[in-house]
Amino acid sequence: MALALVFLPVVWGAKLMTMRTLEEITQEILDLAVKQFKVPSGSLKAEDDFYKKLGIDSLQALELLSRLENHFKIELPDYEVQGVSDFKTLAERVQSRL
Amino acid sequence: MLDLTRYSSLGEALRDALETWPREVCLYESDRGQEKERITYRDFKQRALPLAKWLQDSGFAAGDRAAIIMTNQSKWLISAYAVFYCGGTLVPLDYKLRPEEQWKLAKHSGASVLIAEYPVWRQLSAGAGRVDAEKIQTVLVAEAPANADLAGGQRWEESRGAGEPKLIMRKREDLACIVYSSGTGGTPKGCMMTHGNYLEQCVALTTWYPFWPGVKYLSILPTNHAIDFMVGFIGPFTCGAAVVHLRTLRPEFVREAFPKYQITYVSLVPLVLRNLQKGLQARFDELPAGKRYVFELLRKMNVVLTKHRPIRWLSRLLLGQVHQAFGGHIEAIIVGGAFTEPQTLQFFYDLGLPVANGYGLTEAGTAVTVNDLKPFRADTVGKPLPGMEVRIVNPDADGIGQVAVRSKTVMAGYLNEPDLTAETIVDGWLMTGDMGRFDRTGHLQLFGRKKNMIVTEEGKNVYAEDIEQAFDGLPVKEFCVFAANYIWPSRSMVGEQLVLVMHLEPGTTFTEELRQEIVARNNRLINFKRLHGIVIYGEDFPLTASLKIIRVALAERLGKMRREEAIQSI
Numbered sequence: 001m002a003l004a005l006v007f008l009p010v011v012w013g014a015k016l017m018t019m020r021t022l023e024e025i026t027q028e029i030l031d032l033a034v035k036q037f038k039v040p041s042g043s044l045k046a047e048d049d050f051y052k053k054l055g056i057d058s059l060q061a062l063e064l065l066s067r068l069e070n071h072f073k074i075e076l077p078d079y080e081v082q083g084v085s086d087f088k089t090l091a092e093r094v095q096s097r098l
Numbered sequence: 099m100l101d102l103t104r105y106s107s108l109g110e111a112l113r114d115a116l117e118t119w120p121r122e123v124c125l126y127e128s129d130r131g132q133e134k135e136r137i138t139y140r141d142f143k144q145r146a147l148p149l150a151k152w153l154q155d156s157g158f159a160a161g162d163r164a165a166i167i168m169t170n171q172s173k174w175l176i177s178a179y180a181v182f183y184c185g186g187t188l189v190p191l192d193y194k195l196r197p198e199e200q201w202k203l204a205k206h207s208g209a210s211v212l213i214a215e216y217p218v219w220r221q222l223s224a225g226a227g228r229v230d231a232e233k234i235q236t237v238l239v240a241e242a243p244a245n246a247d248l249a250g251g252q253r254w255e256e257s258r259g260a261g262e263p264k265l266i267m268r269k270r271e272d273l274a275c276i277v278y279s280s281g282t283g284g285t286p287k288g289c290m291m292t293h294g295n296y297l298e299q300c301v302a303l304t305t306w307y308p309f310w311p312g313v314k315y316l317s318i319l320p321t322n323h324a325i326d327f328m329v330g331f332i333g334p335f336t337c338g339a340a341v342v343h344l345r346t347l348r349p350e351f352v353r354e355a356f357p358k359y360q361i362t363y364v365s366l367v368p369l370v371l372r373n374l375q376k377g378l379q380a381r382f383d384e385l386p387a388g389k390r391y392v393f394e395l396l397r398k399m400n401v402v403l404t405k406h407r408p409i410r411w412l413s414r415l416l417l418g419q420v421h422q423a424f425g426g427h428i429e430a431i432i433v434g435g436a437f438t439e440p441q442t443l444q445f446f447y448d449l450g451l452p453v454a455n456g457y458g459l460t461e462a463g464t465a466v467t468v469n470d471l472k473p474f475r476a477d478t479v480g481k482p483l484p485g486m487e488v489r490i491v492n493p494d495a496d497g498i499g500q501v502a503v504r505s506k507t508v509m510a511g512y513l514n515e516p517d518l519t520a521e522t523i524v525d526g527w528l529m530t531g532d533m534g535r536f537d538r539t540g541h542l543q544l545f546g547r548k549k550n551m552i553v554t555e556e557g558k559n560v561y562a563e564d565i566e567q568a569f570d571g572l573p574v575k576e577f578c579v580f581a582a583n584y585i586w587p588s589r590s591m592v593g594e595q596l597v598l599v600m601h602l603e604p605g606t607t608f609t610e611e612l613r614q615e616i617v618a619r620n621n622r623l624i625n626f627k628r629l630h631g632i633v634i635y636g637e638d639f640p641l642t643a644s645l646k647i648i649r650v651a652l653a654e655r656l657g658k659m660r661r662e663e664a665i666q667s668i
Binding site for chain 2: 052057058063075079082
């Protein structure tokens with residue numbers, strides 16, 4: 001009982017630490033995209049169409065997804081991101097899997 | 099040579115295949131690098147026949163239509179076989195389309211049954227358009243979680259009838275599939291493909307690129323696509339070969355699959371082939387100078403020694419490491435769906451990895467010409483397959499004219515579109531709308547299109563008219579979407595673009611607000627359908643008496659403008 005009292009707040013605390021807001025997730029995705037596609041920091045916005053803004057094709061978009069999976073420690077099946085082309089919607093899909 | 103003359107339908111041909119190779123593996127089912135199961139031809143039969151019986155018990159009869167929307171996986175093929183077994187017509191739909199587009203095509207096809215994976219169905223059932231497709235009475239949903247709301251659907255896994263179903267015989271001229279080559283926005287072009295079309299195409303393709311038990315085909319192109327349906331299902335199954343499914347298109351898993359399964363054939367669209375090329379080239383560039391020198395020497399040796407025909411064992415010996423990355427068993431990389439740049443094709447051939455590039459269209463039953471590698475000709479799309487008659491209509495001084503095809507593989511016509519069919523199939527010849535010529539050795543070369551459409555590197559056909567509705571209500575006097583190469587013929591099959599031609603309201607100018615509106619609407623389109631730019635035209639569009647735009651005449655007028663000056667990027 002005493003042990004539980006000690007550990008539960010720690011576990012909850014860890015959980016709370018990993019809970020990110022949509023804005024935070026979006027920003028992390030933007031940062032990852034900046035690194036992966038070597039574009040200037042701050043040049044991407046949440047509403048941007050990543051195909052157009054980054055000039056990437058569907059395969060490069062899939063590579064970005066793999067990077068997101070590793071970063072957020074989640075699995076994003078290909079179907080989950082069908083038709084998604086802006087960072088904000090992508091962040092929503094990531095959030096639903098966290 | 100494969101002999102399918104005794105069969106009149108795909109159901110019959112597949113039934114015999116399942117009986118002939120019961121112990122051979124027909125499907126390797128993998129999910130993100132993890133192999134989930136291997137399915138033998140006997141297992142396949144044991145899974146498909148109860149589904150066929152269930153369909154028959156539900157009243158699904160000869161000629162009835164079943165639409166299927168799934169990613170590449172065993173249940174796609176099992177469902178298709180069950181439909182053919184019942185004498186039904188399959189309507190393969192693209193899982194990448196939006197729900198409203200899928201509903202539209204499902205409705206147009208007249209399907210009474212819909213078979214879908216749960217993630218697809220989850221979006222479809224919530225999507226607009228369901229009410230219009232009232233003919234669909236039965237929905238089979240595969241792989242739904244235990245507590246999932248099936249929204250009126252029935253679990254695929256539980257759709258098993260007891261007892262033996264009856265194989266329903268069909269004639270060669272009966273419909274096997276309705277395949278949509280385009281038309282999600284405008285007129286749906288549902289190609290009516292007969293059993294005879296597929297049986298003939300299967301024999302023609304396997305004559306040059308045979309399958310046999312032990313061959314492993316990596317299925318990456320969507321199975322609803324005419325190429326994968328043939329070389330990722332009918333071809334390998336009628337020959338006892340196996341198909342590998344990955345459930346993902348992530349490049350890292352695709353690369354891993356080649357050595358893991360020792361792949362024999364794979365079909366790719368140019369986009370993926372180019373991605374592989376980039377990856378390989380980057381690795382070559384990283385080699386230390388000494389190794390790079392040796393590698394280039396070996397590559398040059400391979401080029402000289404395989405100039406007239408591929409010598410696969412020799413190439414594997416000379417360039418072992420490259421071939422190991424592809425599993426060491428590649429017979430050919432089949433590339434299709436769109437035009438591939440010769441440099442990319444040559445890159446692979448020089449490494450001893452033959453690329454069977456070709457030319458085809460759904461309406462012609464997939465492939466019309468394929469490179470026979472005797473010798474490899476990267477600058478062409480190969481020679482006509484056995485059974486294909488190809489001629490050039492109205493050639494100009496350079497011998498370039500419209501490519502026309504006559505063959506037993508040519509579709510019966512477009513569903514519910516007799517006028518369009520009559521325009522497309524003239525005196526038994528399929529007018530492809532593509533421009534080409536034959537060289538002295540009988541290889542076909544392509545030089546642009548006569549049609550107002552583009553084909554993307556991903557193999558997607560986009561007809562300009564199909565995306566016009568996305569711009570309905572735009573505050574301009576009139577507008578029209580064109581493929582830029584249709585207005586300004588370029589004799590090229592690459593870099594195709596769509597442009598929005600607008601005639602502004604009198605006294606108005608092209609404002610930033612209007613540009614933003616166009617950009618916003620453009621961004622709502624799926625990426626491969628988007629406009630590249632706009633053209634402002636200062637005169638009234640030529641119209642018919644019923645006020646329809648005369649596109650040919652408008653294109654002619656626009657063609658007088660200089661392309662570079664006319665198109666403004668958005």
